Amino acid sequence: MSNEEPHVRLVVDGRIARITLSNPVRRNAITKGMWLQLTDIAHAVAANRELRVAVICGEGTTAFASGADISEFGESRRSADQADAYHQAIQxxxxxxxxxxFPVVAQIHGYCVGAGTAIALACDLRYGDDAMRFGIPAAKLGIGYSPEWIRRLAAIVGEATAAEILMSAKLFDARKAERCGFVNEIAPADELAAFVEEQITILARNAPLSQAAAKTCLREIAAFDNARNWADAHHxxxxxxxxxxxxxxxxxxxxxxxxxxxxx
Structure with a gap:
């Protein structure tokens, strides 16, 4: 595969899994093929017992991901059935x-829009640069998000801010991202990579079973009431x-x- 072709790349660096979203010609917009690759890579990372932390970033420093690749929508989301299949691939x-x-960290340079926000919200921790812009432009495209996506967004930023993000379809700056809790912390653009390295070094030292227990409990807290399984958290x-x-x-x-x- 050419490095120019849209793809998701995995590099294992000791105990760190580094996942890169690469479609720089389109500001790392996510194609359907990239969604499938991301699924396979995430499963492989989860199965590797030697790993302690995963980091997801976008190729370069212009964008984490500028959304789903809209150029595919005419073919892949023309009918209701196609749209449903596309959403299932994303989910x-x-x-x-x-x-x-174990901990998954989003390293967010620049634009983090639409599908990019969904990937970032699937991570446990999000760190952004001071030039980042985030938002969900679904209301400008006539797209409706599933309850699972909106619940995760509201759990992170609060219902009022989630409503603002979804209904306005605006892009918001780094200050807003930190204030509403979309990111854990903001760093200068030229210092973000080093800052993230400091954070993942801390995470990699800690007890994997404790981190797994925390993630299990947080997952159940975030689940719909009728889908919670507290037994897993207790175990x-x-x-x-x-x-x-x-x-x-x-x-x-x-x-x-x-x-x-x-x-x-």
Missing amino acids: KALDAIGGIS AAEACALSRDYQNALAAFANKQTPEFVGE
């Missing part, structure tokens, strides 16, 4: 990202208490040492 990718048990917390990592951490702290976690 599979988002679910695959959400199914990763994940109990697994931490019974783990070798927990015993090793107690011994390390007693000896004023830093524990090393293996996820067992």
Whole structure:
């Protein structure tokens, strides 16, 4: 595959999975093929027990992702059935990202629009640069988002801000992104990559089972009431208490040492 062709790229760097959305000619707009690749890559990352953190970014510094590739809509979303199949492909990718048990970080340079916001919201943590612009222009295209997407957006930014984002279809700046909670923190554009490296170094040191338990509980909190499974959250917390990592951490702290976690 040529680097000019739209694609999603995975590079494993020690315990870090680096996922890049690459379609720079269209500001990293996501094609249907890229959604399918992202699903496969997220599943592969989730299955790799050596990994501790995943980072998703866009190719270059102009955009994280400027949305879905609208040039495909005439063929792939012409009918209701086609639109439903397209939405299902997107949801599979988002679910695959959400199914990763360890922290997933979105590194957001520049534009993060439409489908780009959906990918960023599927991550656990989002860090942006001071030039970022985010929004969901669905109301300018006659597109309706599914309840799953809107629930995730509202859970992160609040219902009033979600209504503003969805109904105005405007692009908002970095200050708004940080104020409403869409991003955890903003860094200068030329410092974002280094800042994210600092954050993932911290995340990679911590106990994988504890992080997995936190993600399991947060996932159930975010789920619709009739879809919650609190048993999974309780079992994940109990697994931490019974783990070798927990015993090793107690011994390390007693000896004023830093524990090393293996996820067992």
